[in-house]
Amino acid sequence: DAKTTQPTSMDCAEGRAANLPCNHSTISGNEYVYWYRQIHSQGPQYIIHGLKNNETNEMASLIITEDRKSSTLILPHATLRDTAVYYCIVRFRAGNMLTFGGGTRLMVKP
């Protein structure tokens, strides 16, 4: 069952790109990588997900390495409102649920 490893915390200057790494070395070929974030007292917010190719939407970009063992979430121009816990999740192979780990606490500073 794929497991993810993320740094516990990161800082980013407002207006700069935030690059959040995630390792998922045991990922299987048909498992998607999902990114969610959670701002204090709110439910997790979906950001983006991908299988093999890089993905981009209005919120962020997802870069997945060719061997699929790691990925990076990029917030191109971080704002103070992007301060949150970011979760990288690989769909639990034995089931169909999203299994949340500890996530990365991103602090965007002025």
Add this chain to the structure above:
Amino acid sequence: EAGVAQSPRYKIIEKRQSVAFWCNPISGHATLYWYQQILGQGPKLLIQFQNNGVVDDSQLPKDRFSAERLKGVDSTLKIQPAKLEDSAVYLCASSLDFLFRGVAAFFGQGTRLTVV
């Protein structure tokens, strides 16, 4: 598009009382999930429905927790009797289909339960 709706937003009860939470998923979403999030931890799955059938309830404490999705749309989660350690945020999420089909799950704002 309306999101996942949950009610109530907050609930305070005494231990040994019962409580129920309600969830209305995004229209057309076949899969519905209930998660429990204890302060300082990531959400933990309690139960997953596909339409009105249970897919996975392996982490649901069945001696006190129950959930149903009778018509395949709304769902309720009940705790009876509540314990102090049940204090948490209860999150409902829904997705169009099983996640292995490459769809995303969307979460509601949650119900914050405090057991005193």
